[in-house]
Amino acid sequence: MTSWQRAITALRLLTMDPIGLGGICVRARVGPARDAFIRQVGKVERASLRLHPAMTSNDLDENIDLTATLNSGSLVMQRSVFDCYPAVLMLPMAERTTPYMSTRLAQVLDSDCGHVLVALDEGVDEDEALPFRLADRLAFQVSLDDIGLHDIEAEDITLQTVPVSSVNIPDDLPETLVVLAIKLGILSPRAATFALKAAKTNAALNGRTFVEEHDVRIAVELVYVHRAKQIPNNEAEETNRPEPLENENEETQQTTLDMIPQDILLEAVKAALPSDILMKLSQSGTAKVVGFGSGQRQIGNRRGRPLPARDTVQKSDARVDLVATLRAALPWQTIRKRTILNHMGAQVRMSDLRHKRYEIQSDRVLIFAVDASGSAAAARLGEAKGAIELLLGQAYARRDHVALISFRGTEAEILLPPTRSLVLTKRRLNALAGGGGTPLAAGLQTAFDMALMSGKKGLLPSVILLTDGRGNIALDGTADRTKAELDAKRVAKGFAARGVDTLILDTGRRPEPSLKAVAQILNGHYVALPRANAQNVSKTVSTALEL
CATH class of the missing domain: 3.40.50.300 (P-loop containing nucleotide triphosphate hydrolases)
Structure with missing residues (x-):
């Protein structure tokens, strides 16, 4: 059909x-x-x-x-x-x-x-x-x-x-x-x-x-x-199916007249499946990292999509829903008029007050913190540039924001504050340079500060960190691997306490255990991409954060 x-x-x-x-x-x-x-x-x-x-x-x-x-x-x-x-x-x-x-x-x-x-x-x-x-x-x-x-x-x-x-x-x-x-x-x-x-x-x-x-x-x-979630293997079922006994042949021939073969029904299901369903069903069994989605729903009392009024604690900025308040008070009017005989109109008490509520869908901001240090900076920055441009095109359709932070030498630098402008993003990306040490802690701290500032502005932040190794520059600018690792873990604990969604993309040739440890402290996601390109980075970020 x-x-x-x-x-x-x-x-x-x-x-x-x-x-x-x-x-x-x-x-x-x-x-x-x-x-x-x-x-x-x-x-x-x-x-x-x-x-x-x-x-x-x-x-x-x-x-x-x-x-x-x-x-x-x-x-x-x-x-x-x-x-x-x-x-x-x-x-x-x-x-x-x-x-x-x-x-x-x-x-x-x-x-x-x-x-x-x-x-x-x-x-x-x-x-x-x-x-x-x-x-x-x-x-x-x-x-x-x-x-x-x-x-x-x-x-x-x-x-x-x-x-x-x-x-x-x-x-x-x-x-x-x-x-x-x-x-x-x-x-x-x-x-x-x-x-x-x-x-x-x-x-x-x-x-x-x-x-x-x-x-x-x-x-x-x-x-x-x-509703199908998997496609059974008919060959495996045929090999595992026991052969009927000789004394059961006559009974089997009689019962199969009324039975509808499952193989025919399976073929009917397969014929009706979309052409790309085999690939989708094979991928459905793999574990998928869950993010916060494209935005969180927040309850306010000033703007947004109206919600049913509730009997909440009265606040100075809460507005009373007059219709809901009258509906709550009307069933009690017969009893209340017996206590106050000469009162005109409806009797409304504090327990009847209902306050307006609204639901606000917050926008999302993707904060990219890119490691621009070392000899592989040019290739890694090219990957980040391509991935950010691809993600910005997707984010524009969802009305999300994109920000870019670069860390190299002894400090981190905000190259692109949260924006939706594709033209401005390309200009800043073209001016991105590389080389020097790896101040991982400084990059995390700058991304953390931007995430907190974005949250105060009503945005839902998600941090994506691209690096190929562990940090070797501490927060105070000294070249000390041990101190730099401790600083990175301390900043990561602050991230975890705030509940910021994070994703670490390890672009090194071999997975770095210290980066995986930082991801565990962040309660975030860790993905090793030894052969990363713009398409792989964009696809990984979209899958991990459910964009």
């Missing part, structure tokens, strides 16, 4: 069994393919409810209707958004779904109230995806990014069917689906359940009362492909 056919087939199955299958995640950017799929969703005979990924409890849940309560003088509650007839829940920008929103939608899907979720994932990178707690509750996921206008066909999703409850399944089908899920590295027990329900629904959709091999192939292709 093509991507468009898979999407339409999944939509048909959802229409047949919305409670059992939950919904579908459609990964597609805004374009003709997504618009055509939304039009197909509009043909479903259900009401449509459009949601926003950042909706809060005040928008979703049952709450006090403030206007009606004040007008009537009695408590009036507004219904929850989900307290309605079964509907199609449309969730655009699903990759931006907040934790509360994803948890609330998961509760709705678990309640078996008949709602169907259509999550429109507009993410570009692989890490921009629907939260797992929500994606795990949706049976299907399709991608429409590779679909052209010639692939889009008008489909009729309303077909004559038989009830799903009247469809029978082979006795061994549940076990077959569970074993296949384990072979594909699928750990969630929901996957096998979804596949079984999808096979029964597809049989009912085609007017059959018994599940056939074709139904199972379609179910596996729609449910297992996007």
Whole structure:
């Protein structure tokens, strides 16, 4: 099946069994393919409810209707958004779904109230995806990014069917689906359940009362492909499979008539996998260093994306949320009016005060501290220049900052303060010179000071250190290896206390144990790159810090 056919087939199955299958995640950017799929969703005979990924409890849940309560003088509650007839829940920008929103939608899907979720994932990178707690509750996921206008066909999703409850399944089908899920590295027990329900629904959709091999192939292709974490080795399984005994041949021949071979199902999964999935799945087993991401979320009370008001300790700069305060005070008005009879209007007390909160996404600054000492300075600086230019191009799209520090001789020098300017960065990089001793402690100290200053300005700092050996210049400028190593470790302890994310790239011919020890003190990352180039450095930094 093509991507468009898979999407339409999944939509048909959802229409047949919305409670059992939950919904579908459609990964597609805004374009003709997504618009055509939304039009197909509009043909479903259900009401449509459009949601926003950042909706809060005040928008979703049952709450006090403030206007009606004040007008009537009695408590009036507004219904929850989900307290309605079964509907199609449309969730655009699903990759931006907040934790509360994803948890609330998961509760709705678990309640078996008949709602169907259509999550429109507009993410570009692989890490921009629907939260797992929500994606795990949706049976299907399709991608429409590779679909052209010639692939889009008008489909009729309303077909004559038989009830799903009247469809029978082979006795061994549940076990077959569970074993296949384990072979594909699928750990969630929901996957096998979804596949079984999808096979029964597809049989009912085609007017059959018994599940056939074709139904199972379609179910596996729609449910297992996007969940697969590994590809089993069929040759190893054939060699390890025991030969049947002679007295079991007759029984085996009878039972295989009703069994669906797993090899056929595995081939169906492999055929539906994207062309580059083998490389991605082979890399998924390798350990990945986790960084802080592209920016931290900070809670403030002045600017940013609004959050639900909370009953927090009153601060001098905190602003009162009047609507939330009235909602907290209104349920107590009947009791409070009995104590103060002649009081006009609502009685608000200190315990009712709710203060406004906002979420701010901090920008990130990548601070490069480059060792410009020694005879290999020219090659190493060239690598750093190329890597910084590549990373700056990526950072510009994310609105991040880049800074450059050079240490050589007896001191460190700030060549480039945090900036987003590509032109200014190239000018400073071209003027970068090398030679002299290795004041590693001075480079760490300068990077540490810049990280603290950036943090005070609301930026999230990450330090990347490029060097090929241990320091030989102490902080006071004396050529003493022992003292220089002690100074570097002392500065590293200050780094670790502040929790600054760090990455040390060892570009020497052989890994330097002292650099690895400094990385351990920093609670940071250490990567040996004996044959570093601009592409390798850029790729390593992006992987280690999850840029």
